[in-house]
Amino acid sequence: MATDLDAEFPCSLQLDVPFPTARLSSIAEKAMSVDAELSPLVRRTFSTVTAPGGGDDGEQSVLRVQYKATTNRMLRVSVNSFLDSLALVLEVMERLDADVLKSGPIEPQPGPFR
Template identity: 60%
Template sequence: MSSDPKQLRIPFPTPRLASTALKALQVDPELSPLVQRHLSVVSSSSPSSDDHAEVLQVEYQATTNRMLRVAVNSFMEGLKLVLEVMEQLDVDVLAADKANSIKSS
């Protein structure tokens, strides 16, 4: 394995949404023993971000760039699905959309 882990940081508006995404994504292990993935939720370190924002942090180690690319592509497909479900069904997201539509009216 490469000793240099590659990292993705995906911001979420609330800690609950970040935690939900973590739980949904961590159930699927990497299919290849040549790839290792570690997921965690960390506080946002950006001073301009909302105080309640959280970041889903994903660290990858892979033996080849090709294996890394395949693993990240697969992860991004899963993340896209999780975000689409949150957008359609999550009460916080629905409430925020409603509040934004009222403000723009």
């Protein structure tokens, strides 16, 4: 069955968005997953994972978003929309969340795009 899904949705992308705490990545996941993907030509899944080097305390966490689409165009449109929404979520976190205020602005993290 997995091969049928891959044949139907051949274009894919995985985005890893690092957060300073597991709580913030969980908040972002909940905020972003409320809205269903508008197109039936795109599949999207969210998960949170411990960041490499995050340690046992689970301080650093990553919001992982996996996209599959029927065409590169549909993938691009969906990911662009997601990035706009993510920018809004991050802006709200920076302005309103106590954890972010203590640690300062969320800085872009270097790393490869997937």
